[in-house]
Amino acid sequence: MNKIFNICALLFFSAVFSQIPTLDVENQKKNSVILQEVKIETKILGNLASTTATYIFYNPGDRILEGKFTLPLPEGVTISGYALDINGSLRDAVPVPKERAKEVFESIEKRNVDPGIIEKVAGNNFRTRIYPITARGTRFIRITYNQELKNSATDYQYFLSFANAVNIPKFNLKVLVDESLTTPNITENPDGSFTFQKKGNQWVAEINKTNFTPNESLKITIPKVNESSNVLVQKASDNKSYFAASVAMNFPVKEKAKSQKIAIIWDNSFSGSKRDHKKELDFLNAYFLENKDIGVSFVLLNNILEKTEEFTVSGGNWSALKNRILTLKYDGGTDFSALKEIPQTDEYLLFSDGISNFGDLTLKFKKPVNSIASTPTSDFNLLKLLALQSGGNFINLNELDTQSALKTFNRLPILFLGFKESNTIQELFPNVGTAVNEPVNIFGIASPNLGKLTALFSVGNKKFEIPVDFNNAVQADKWPIAQFWAQRKINDLELNSTQNSDEIRNLSEQFGVVSKNTSLIVLDDIDDYVRFGITPPQELLPEYNKIVSQNKKQILEKRKSLLSKAFDKTRELATWWNSEFKPSEKKQYPTISKQSQKTSGQESLVSDEAVYSASNSDKTKSKGKITLIDVESNQEYMKDFQTLQSAELIYQKYLENRPKYEKQVTYYFDVSKLLFKKGDKTLSLKVLSTLAELDLENEELYKTISYLLKQRGNYEKELWITQKILEWRPFDPQSHRDYALALVDNKKPQEALNVYKSMLYQEYTDEISVRDTGIEEILIMEINNILSQNKNVDASKVDDRLKANLPVDIRIVINWNKDNTDIDLWVTDPRGEDCSYSHRSTEIGGRLSNDFTQGFGPEQFLLKKAIKGKYKIKTNFFGERQNILSGPTTVMAEVYLYYSDGRQERKIAVFQSQKENKRESDSKILIGEFEF
Structure with missing residues (x-):
């Protein structure tokens, strides 16, 4: 299996667009990607600018890398051009629906060829993925974006940030200003020699440098012609x-009436720490100089809306409120669905980046909301929508100085x-x-x-x-x-x-503009454009049309539904269920080895760790018993929590140590579990929700969150998280299945049944059909479980060929959060016989589903009739795709007694690989036992 090493660099922008991206590979400092060359060209006409930036990266290491970095763009600006080098020359991208671009990218990526996409993620952030950056090879990318210049009464202003720039071996910068009657004025200069000269009807400035580090950013003011x-x-x-x-x-300027009482909603989620608090406090200071005597309701927003605190500002003295803000701790996700009206408020001041990653905004405020942005990564549209709907003002502190911001706030x-x-x-x-x-x-x-x-x-x-x-x-x-x-x-x-x-998608595709619904994609092979039905750039159109006309049926992408296989699998399961199994007297079985059978050494038999158990019936009491294992973390930081007894002390230590582990997923996962054990569900959820703040639209992080939410019985949030994953990845059967299971948890069996039906009828790419061969077995069990547990559902929605009564004594399902991953389920029965990937049926009737060697799983074990004794459940981390940002693979094991027979019990274990994504001889982990 390929191991793909992701490079994740979040670029923070000053005013417009930081032009010098850096790529780092964690834990591979000797093999980090080098930025070899930068070429930037900006054309300005009136108050409009179009910028094209070309970057050349070099991989000095001996491993293939996947490039991934996120570009925050300012309010109103979007990507309108993207190109990737194919065989040494740049090829322009073409627009396709966002989810389709991701599906095609991942299908082709598995063949080690060269697709590239750029997509819009949460807020006004744009993410590009490039694969592969070959060992000791280079890759080129070119990005184009259009922007409206900052507009003042006397001039237009263009700003290009070189903040945190490193030494660049080759650097070229060129700016062309058309039709300007007066010389553009350079107020900030990258090296002092950047000057404009008149060439025809253009002003042109250009520098070419080697081994260059920009001393300053570039700022140009262009005087206006004296016309309205x-x-x-x-x-x-x-x-x-x-x-x-x-x-x-x-x-x-006509000012609005002054308020007697305001409410400040302060987003103190984890991402809130990235906002420019100095600008925010300067704005509040100016506000209270004008509003000297006023009441303030102050409330914190993170994954919940916290209790309102009351402050009185008298004579412009707001020191008590300011001190409260200065001492705030920033933690948790952001949930705009928690917003509520605050009584006796004339207007609101909302300080936030506007990115809600733990719930959707549902409230329409009755009083004006003035939304205030101070970070370039903000969701400007959502913040503007809040202001627009409520009659407030949107204030962008990224672009306005304090007095201009206050003027905007005060005016009608x-x-x-x-x-x-x-x-x-x-x-x-x-x-x-x-x-x-x-x-x-x-x-x-x-x-x-x-x-x-x-x-x-x-x-x-x-x-x-x-x-x-x-x-x-x-x-x-x-x-x-x-x-x-x-x-x-x-x-x-x-x-x-x-x-x-639909309208956004049509416009994006027509004009080649990246949006929430449309991405830009570059493919390596002309046959891939034909196969996936993507119209290529102009230079490939003649060949594309020729292939389509000559050989369309043979080359067009193969897509398959799961339905026919599901019919076959239902018959197979029914045959298995109706079979009699008579084990021989032999009780010793040969060891089956894909790896050694040693356990990880990190598990301890403890009382079921935070597991959820539900009985759907008061029928005959079950004779079986499930004991799950707490797979303990072996991370060094866990030693700091060993002597702490209370949840509050653990949480304070977590905040104290967090700067050292800020991007380490296991840190939040482990501390959240620890707090839950201590009985503090509120703090545990806050720490868990912080995972959503570590990256934008990252399904691997969201799957980890959903597993723990399911385990802890927080089904409402589980449903929201799985719905988001389905929006991002509708081409994965697992996304539909996870959402359907969340609907079942939320007691919506009919809706879940509808999702299962659509999942079976939907057509998937050939790669996904092959990757997920055997998932039908899991789906059939779950569909029939809904039918057996919920007699009031409309069973006519399900084809009779999918129906079967299949109650079993034992059912185990393991799921994991990463694609391209091979995790094995092992079950050992009381006679010592292992049921595993290469021995999928046992003498007593144990049955294991298909071995998923890539993809997200799941894998399932069934036993119709349990014999007396102990059954051991283990998992084996055989092969993992290393995604640094998302941390090690998270596994959720759902363990059932008496599945579908009226006495159903479920317990859940959630744990992460302890092997740092390496194949080890002792990588098998004991996760639980049955006893009958």
């Missing part, structure tokens, strides 16, 4: 044009009311009735020969008119005005992304 508006136009079809109009506004919003001559304009953005900043950039589709138009605005009950002269529009057909327009429309639609998903 500037218009750029790009021709479209049907004799129409896309336009971008920069409209200056000099309206009298300026509303854009469209153009007086509305019949000549289509598809305006911002939308009519939307609050806008000043100056404003207006995008739309226009008829020709517009002449002079009038833009309408309102402040409070007063209306204002601004002339916009299309006669002086600059024809910019080589500029992506259409992409700017599409980007604006998508940003608007993403305020309600679920409702508008």
Whole structure:
């Protein structure tokens, strides 16, 4: 099995876009990836800029690497171009639905070829994955994005951050400013020699350096022409044009009424520690200088909404509140579903990055919410939506200084009311009735020969008119005005992304803009474009069309449903269940070895550790007994907790030590388990939910969370987590199954049955069909269990060929959280016979499902009739894909007595590999016993 080493680098941006990404491989410092060359070119026209950045990385090590890094972009900016080198030259990516891109990427990745994708994840963050970066090989990537420049009364401002830049062997930076009548002014210079010279109708500045480390970032101001508006136009079809109009506004500021009582909602989740608290405190200080006597309700938001604290600010003295903020501890996930109205509040100030990773926002506030962002990784759209729906203001401290932010907070919003001559304009953005900043950039589709138009605005009950002269529009057909327009429309639609998903996807695919619903993908082989039905870039189109026309049926991707195999598996299970098993007198069996049978040495027989047990009937008391094992952590940090008796002391030590283990998944997993043992479910859940903050849309972390939630009976959150995983990975049968099982836990058997049905009928790629061969056996048992345990469900939803009455004395299922992983289930019966991957049936009737050597599993053991004695349950970590960020593989074992016969009992064990992803001779772990 391939071992793929993930590189995870979260890049933090200053103002616009940090142009110097760094890739590090944890625990492989000698073989870290080197950034060999950077080439950046920015074109500026009026208040619009288009930037293309090319990076060349070198892998000096002797192992294949997978590249993964996350790019936070500022409010309103998105990726509009991506290219990856194929056979030494850059190939442009093409747009495809997001989940499809991920499915195709993972299918091709298994063949060790060269796909690359870039996708939008939570907030305005963009993640690119590149595979493979070969041993002692190089990879090129090119990223293009469009942005509107920061707009002031006298100039436009362009900023390019080189914060934390390292030495770069080859560095090229070029900026071209079109149609500017005056020389652009460089106020921050990377090396002092970067200067503009006039070339034709452009101002051009360029530097070429070797072994260069930028001393400063680049900041350029471009003086405006003395006009109230500037218009750029790009021709479209049907004799129409896309336009971008920069409209200056000099309206009298009308301030909103002052509040007597405010509520501050302070996000102190783990990610809250990454916000710019200095900017936030400076803003509050300025606010209280103007609002000297005011009541403040202060409430903390993490994975819960904590108890409200009351403060009184008198004479502008807010020191008590400030000290409370300065001493806050940041921990836990973020759950916007916990938000509630706070009584006797005139308005809210919400300080958060807006990324809710533990629940969805459901509350519509009755009083204005002023949402305040101070980190470039924020979900700007959600924060704007909160403000827009409630009548508050959105304040972006990434772009506004303190006084400008306070001015924005205090004023009544300026509303854009469209153009007086509305019949000549289509598809305006911002939308009519939307609050806008000043100056404003207006995008739309226009008829020709517009002449002079009038833009309408309102402040409070007063209306204002601004002339916009299309006669002086600059024809910019080589500029992506259409992409700017599409980007604006998508940003608007993403305020309600679920409702508008189809329209977002269509726009993204049409204009090549990355969105929540659409990614960009590059494939290595022309046959893969044909096979997966993806239209390639222009240079491959002739060959693509030729192959499609000549050989379509042979090359198009094979997709299979699970249904026919499920019918066969139902018959096979029924035959097995109806068979009689008469064991011989022999009680000694040969050892079956894929690895040595030694146990890990890390388990201890203890009282069932935080396991959940449920009986569905008061029928005859079961004679069997389940004892699960607590697989203890062997991490060095656990020694620090050994002498601590109370949950509160353990939690304080956890916070104290966390900086040393901040990105180590096992740390949160182990401490959460420890706190749960001590009986503190609240603190245990807070620590567990922090795992959701370690990465964006990471299904491996979310599966780990869902396993522990299921084990602890927190079924409502289990359902939310599994639903998110299903949204990200609808192409995995396991995602559907986990969601269906969560529905069963939430006493929604009919909905679960519907999910199982759709799972069997859905078509999967050939790779996934092969990877998951045998999963039908597990699904059939679970479908029939729903039918036997819930007599009121509509059984007509299930094909009769899938129905079978299959009660068993013992059922064990192991599940794991990582793809490309081989974990084996071993069950030893009282006679000493092992049931395992190479001996899948025993003399007493034990039956093991298919051995999943890659994928997420699951594997299942069944025994219809148990004989007296002890049964041992073990797992073997045979092969794991090492994903550094997600930590070692997490396994959930569901252990049942009397499955489907009315006396059903379940206990659950959740544990992680203790072997640091290495094959060891003693890697088998004892996880439990049955006794009959």
